[in-house]
Amino acid sequence: MGRARRRRRQKKARKFCVCDYNPEIILLNRWLSKNGIRKNEKVGLAIFDDTGRGVLTKKKIKPGEELLNLPLNLTINVTTILMDLPFCNIFLENQKQCLLEYKHSISFQSMMAFYLVYLKVQDVNSTWGVYMKSLPLEYTVPYFLPNEIKCFIDADILSVISKQKDVIDLSYNIFVTVLKSNISADSSVQSLKKMFTKSDYEWAYFTVNTRCVYMDLTKVIDLSNIGNSILNLISDNTKISLCPYLDMINHSPNARNEAQLIVSKDIENIKVRDLNRDMLADVRFSIYTKNNFNPYSEVFICYGDSHNLKLITEYGFFLPNNDLDYVSFTFEDVKTFLNSSKFKLSQEQLSFISSHGLNKDLYIDIRGLSYNFYGFLMVVKYYYNHGKDVSKLLYSAAICSTDNSLNDIIAPMVVQKLVTIKESVNKLNVCESKCVILDNCVELMCQYVRILENFIKC
Ligand SMILES: C[S@@+](CC[C@H](N)C(=O)[O-])C[C@H]1O[C@@H](n2cnc3c(N)ncnc32)[C@H](O)[C@@H]1O
Numbered sequence: 001m002g003r004a005r006r007r008r009r010q011k012k013a014r015k016f017c018v019c020d021y022n023p024e025i026i027l028l029n030r031w032l033s034k035n036g037i038r039k040n041e042k043v044g045l046a047i048f049d050d051t052g053r054g055v056l057t058k059k060k061i062k063p064g065e066e067l068l069n070l071p072l073n074l075t076i077n078v079t080t081i082l083m084d085l086p087f088c089n090i091f092l093e094n095q096k097q098c099l100l101e102y103k104h105s106i107s108f109q110s111m112m113a114f115y116l117v118y119l120k121v122q123d124v125n126s127t128w129g130v131y132m133k134s135l136p137l138e139y140t141v142p143y144f145l146p147n148e149i150k151c152f153i154d155a156d157i158l159s160v161i162s163k164q165k166d167v168i169d170l171s172y173n174i175f176v177t178v179l180k181s182n183i184s185a186d187s188s189v190q191s192l193k194k195m196f197t198k199s200d201y202e203w204a205y206f207t208v209n210t211r212c213v214y215m216d217l218t219k220v221i222d223l224s225n226i227g228n229s230i231l232n233l234i235s236d237n238t239k240i241s242l243c244p245y246l247d248m249i250n251h252s253p254n255a256r257n258e259a260q261l262i263v264s265k266d267i268e269n270i271k272v273r274d275l276n277r278d279m280l281a282d283v284r285f286s287i288y289t290k291n292n293f294n295p296y297s298e299v300f301i302c303y304g305d306s307h308n309l310k311l312i313t314e315y316g317f318f319l320p321n322n323d324l325d326y327v328s329f330t331f332e333d334v335k336t337f338l339n340s341s342k343f344k345l346s347q348e349q350l351s352f353i354s355s356h357g358l359n360k361d362l363y364i365d366i367r368g369l370s371y372n373f374y375g376f377l378m379v380v381k382y383y384y385n386h387g388k389d390v391s392k393l394l395y396s397a398a399i400c401s402t403d404n405s406l407n408d409i410i411a412p413m414v415v416q417k418l419v420t421i422k423e424s425v426n427k428l429n430v431c432e433s434k435c436v437i438l439d440n441c442v443e444l445m446c447q448y449v450r451i452l453e454n455f456i457k458c
Helices: 003-013 023-034 078-083 087-094 108-120 129-134 154-181 187-195 198-211 307-314 331-339 348-356 373-380 392-399 406-429 438-457
Strands: 016-018 044-050 052-059 066-071 257-262 284-289 297-301 326-328 364-365
Touching: 023 129, 044 297, 078 108, 078 438, 087 108, 087 154, 087 187, 087 364, 108 129, 108 154, 108 187, 108 198, 154 187, 154 198, 154 307, 198 307, 284 297, 326 438, 331 406, 348 373, 364 438, 373 392, 373 406, 406 438
Parallel strands: none
Antiparallel strands: 016 044, 044 052, 052 297, 066 284, 257 284, 326 364
């Protein structure tokens, strides 16, 4: 191929539009530089046809290269919240004894979301104003689907939405109550009191959900000695952080990367009450890649091995040909089906199933039955077969599972599920309110159809 043709072909393959010259991104880059970011000079921001906004490299990146290095003070993490005294005073200057009343009642993700809303209502010229402006305005997670569409969405997706809703509602109500009884005179707290809405909180919750990275600061701050701090409110760990620019990098399951905290030796176990920005000025967070990235290609990191149900419901996107996808069946549903078939389960069989944990993780993926589902069906078929020892069979099933006759036991239930999903997909396909969220849900349901059809064929 001639050089000109090759260049033309490369040009055609470039499905992105550089956005480093957008006024908002210019401001962001300026702000990041001023605050000490060290960014691989080959990278910039771009909008990609398939993945949306992301990071582009203009030159080859090799394994071992650092992508980004941020001062800790340029990330939003547990220390940022603890050092923001007006924010902490929302809970501490209060008619209620918040630390007692809501002890261990709030997840750190919810607290981060509340903090984001507090930052959002502040002036654009405030410390985090430029960063706040760089965040997406909305998220494509099914949580935001209108109710009239939800009735045709797969039960597994609905179950995740329902759990998200419970967490969001519960924490939102606590924050509303706390704000009502707050007595702080601080102007940013006053603004938050006036402007705290459910929709802003939902936006913030999913900002944290879709953009946070894992950051373990337990060696830097002494979290065992939390005194009267708002850490008393937290029900889980505080190991997540929002990292400007790093949170612009999209996910690929094939990406390999590592992050590390770079701490000088004399910074260790700082007491919560002693925390200050100067002390943390030398702590940095660095991320490097273990991949090769070609010139003018998108740079990815891996958010963790994830099936599409998680990617769609937590991050709002779908990956085609994802081998990690599976269709799950509840123990109750399988039991009800078997009881209506010739394979009724005895009390003895049920006890055996439960005591061996075979009532959990019942699913079918592109390879067939999950180990537990296979073992469960062995109990169904061979428990009363005197020639076979079910415990031994289970042990051998862990090594090799080739008994295809087990599939036949549940085939009618699988066919029924397949029909139900297909009917829902047909209804969703004629829906007028088309959007990315709906497309992702339909993609996942079609993936479920492929998995179940493959199972029935085998
Ligand atoms: C950490 S942010 C990455 C930057 C983001 N694209 C932005 O514009 O700010 C994570 C979000 O990016 C999007 N995303 C990440 N990886 C993706 C992929 N492989 N395909 C499509 N969207 C992706 C999803 O919306 C996800 O919630």
